[in-house]
Amino acid sequence: MALHHLSPTHLVYAMSRENAPALTVRSGDTIEIETADCFENQIQSENQPFVAINWDHVNPATGPIYVEGADPGDLLAVRVERIEPGDHGVMTTGQGMGVFGDELEESTIHLVPIQDGRIEILGQRWPVNPMIGVIGTAPAGVPVANGTPGEHGGNMDCKPITEGATLVLPVNVPGALFALGDLHAAMGDGEVCSTGVEMPGRVTVTLTVLKSADLPTPFLVDDELAVAIVSRLTLDEAAADAARAMAHWLRRKTGVALPEIAMLLSAKGDLRICQVVDPLKTVRMEFKRSWLGELGVDLEAMFT
Numbered sequence: 555m556a557l558h559h560l561s562p563t564h565l566v567y568a569m570s571r572e573n574a575p576a577l578t579v580r581s582g583d584t585i586e587i588e589t590a591d592c593f594e595n596q597i598q599s600e601n602q603p604f605v606a607i608n609w610d611h612v613n614p615a616t617g618p619i620y621v622e623g624a625d626p627g628d629l630l631a632v633r634v635e636r637i638e639p640g641d642h643g644v645m646t647t648g649q650g651m652g653v654f655g656d657e658l659e660e661s662t663i664h665l666v667p668i669q670d671g672r673i674e675i676l677g678q679r680w681p682v683n684p685m686i687g688v689i690g691t692a693p694a695g696v697p698v699a700n701g702t703p704g705e706h707g708g709n710m711d712c713k714p715i716t717e718g719a720t721l722v723l724p725v726n727v728p729g730a731l732f733a734l735g736d737l738h739a740a741m742g743d744g745e746v747c748s749t750g751v752e753m754p755g756r757v758t759v760t761l762t763v764l765k766s767a768d769l770p771t772p773f774l775v776d777d778e779l780a781v782a783i784v785s786r787l788t789l790d791e792a793a794a795d796a797a798r799a800m801a802h803w804l805r806r807k808t809g810v811a812l813p814e815i816a817m818l819l820s821a822k823g824d825l826r827i828c829q830v831v832d833p834l835k836t837v838r839m840e841f842k843r844s845w846l847g848e849l850g851v852d853l854e855a856m857f858t
């Protein structure tokens with residue numbers, strides 16, 4: 555297993571098969587990836603003019619990484635080993651931004667100190683929950699801007715994409731062309747003001763090609779949960795399709811008919827909002843890993 559390093563001089567603004575690889579690795583390799591924040595670190599002061607932000611340089615992802623042996627039709631397992639935050643984050647609010655965008659006239663910039671596992675907002679210190687906002691592989695067809703989530707991953711802003719989790723993404727093009735960015739020191743489900751605590755940082759991931767795993771993508775597993783993640787134009791569509799993605803996968807894996815799977819998910823599954831502020835909205839369906847075992851689904855075997 556090799557340890558690689560990728561600096562934030564290799565930035566892309568869309569997930570695209572045309573992006574030249576910044577690094578080539580083997581399946582099973584571990585990479586330290588340094589990222590700029592979602593404003594490409596343009597905001598360094600609360601007093602700088604909001605209008606001066608160059609919007610052509612937002613949501614940069616570091617990469618892409620070409621994974622040898624990753625062929626279209628395979629899956630890429632991304633184990634998030636570590637997220638190391640920067641020393642401050644940025645939040646913005648303003649007209650047209652997020653849920654409150656029609657109530658706000660002034661655009662404001664807030665610098666948020668990050669220290670000792672805490673962020674400071676309103677003079678109080680709150681626990682961090684570091685997570686990755688943009689993470690994906692190149693789509694087969696037209697490029698997708700990093701501000702938009704989709705079946706390739708992208709701007710899912712999904713809170714469980716954090717240390718200890720493994721995110722499974724599709725391989726659509728040779729080498730997968732994996733990239734990530736848009737770290738948050740903290741973000742709640744919904745990301746209602748349109749920013750998390752946006753920070754630069756360093757993420758360590760291990761990338762493994764899965765040749766024969768049957769999983770809907772994007773899919774996430776952590777110590778506790780199995781999670782199907784879906785992004786659609788509306789929350790209603792995303793919610794229905796996230797539940798369907800989990801249900802049809804469980805049906806395939808267990809042989810149990812849809813009505814019974816539907817009852818089980820209705821009784822014990824949790825549908826949760828990831829974000830409501832991006833061009834497509836993202837919802838996740840969660841089901842406990844331990845219950846998969848009780849249904850005879852061997853999740854671990856899919857990762858070997």
Ligand code: CA
Nearest residue numbers: 687709711736
């Ligand atoms: Ca985001």
Ligand code: CA
Nearest residue numbers: 592687736750
């Ligand atoms: Ca963000």
